[in-house]
Amino acid sequence: MTTHVILVARAFGAKGVYIEGKDEKMVKSILKVIDSWGGSSYFLVKEIENGKSIVNEWKEKGGTIIHLTMYGININDFQDRFEKIKYPLLIIVGAEKVEGWYYHNADYNIAIGNQPHSEVAALAIFLDRIYKGRELYMEFEDAKIKILPQKAGKKVIRSG
Structure with missing residues (x-):
């Protein structure tokens, strides 16, 4: 699940991620994505x-x-506060058991609904609200692979 959170963070405009613990295989996989997709x-x-x-x-x-x-x-209920929060943001996304310390030390605990759901979905929705959809047009200059949107079919542009 952590890999999916990181992929969504990158694709939806986050500037990076901190991963608690060591997972060389996962980091290597993410760096490979960054190398190819920018x-x-x-x-x-x-x-x-x-x-x-x-x-x-x-x-x-x-x-x-x-x-x-x-x-x-x-x-x-938080929507009107987005314009007023101080940047930079540190967004904490946890798995099943998040220590109470994080709840007490966060400036805001924000719910994407109050039903069980994926942290991947929560992060995607939150970032989309922050960026107001602009992140969906983001492109990386160093990308070796780019998708050219099509009404039908697939068009992939490869360079380098």
Whole structure:
């Protein structure tokens, strides 16, 4: 699931991801995607030992911590605050068991509905709301593979 979260983060405009723990195989796979599809100067992939230290550093630098959880404020009720939140954002997406510490240290706990759902879907919807759909037109200059949208069929452009 982590790989899918990272792919969505990159495709939907996030500037990078912090991965708690080590997973060389997954990181290698993501870096291969970045090499082919672009974003090497845009998208950071960094493995860390302790996510709490990143949260604390982010807060010290004046950034905003958003925790996506089904227990938070419904995103529709948060919509009017998007323009007012301070950047940069650190978006926390967890799996099944997220420590209570993250709930208490996030500036906002935001829910994409209050039913069980995928963290992949939650991240995609949240980023789409932040970027207002503009991220869907994003292109990476260093991409070796690009898709040329078609009404029917497939057109792939390869370079390098």
